[in-house]
Amino acid sequence: MKMAEKTFREAEQYTWGMREGNFVEAMVPIFNEQIRKGVKFKDIFPESDLSVYKTYSEKWRNLEGRGLAVSDMPATILLTEKEAVLCLRFIGGRMDFAGFFGNDPMFLNWVKDLFLYYWDKGKRF
Numbered sequence: 162m163k164m165a166e167k168t169f170r171e172a173e174q175y176t177w178g179m180r181e182g183n184f185v186e187a188m189v190p191i192f193n194e195q196i197r198k199g200v201k202f203k204d205i206f207p208e209s210d211l212s213v214y215k216t217y218s219e220k221w222r223n224l225e226g227r228g229l230a231v232s233d234m235p236a237t238i239l240l241t242e243k244e245a246v247l248c249l250r251f252i253g254g255r256m257d258f259a260g261f262f263g264n265d266p267m268f269l270n271w272v273k274d275l276f277l278y279y280w281d282k283g284k285r286f
Contacts, residue, residue: 172241179205227283245272
């Protein structure tokens with residue numbers, strides 16, 4: 162959680178994420194602060210989470226979202242203009258949260274391309 166919190170706080174332009182669960186309530190104050198600063202958010206969320214997404218999208222005008230089935234999410238992604246976090250699933254389907262972290266431009270571009278691939282697959286609501 163500390164790494165995600167640090168990554169969110171340090172974003173200046175955008176934060177993109179793909180997650181299999183709900184928004185973490187402890188992160189809401191950070192989202193609010195960043196949205197006031199003008200940081201843009203893109204969120205790929207589980208289709209089953211649509212009602213929660215609608216609640217947040219009404220509060221946060223800087224939030225764009227798309228839904229995917231959890232089974233179509235092979236990773237959890239957190240990406241800003243400065244750094245990226247990527248966690249992959251175990252073969253059995255459970256998410257391995259001991260993932261990869263980096264700020265190298267090649268890694269950032271690779272994670273950005275991966276995110277945009279799934280963003281294009283996501284359903285608009």
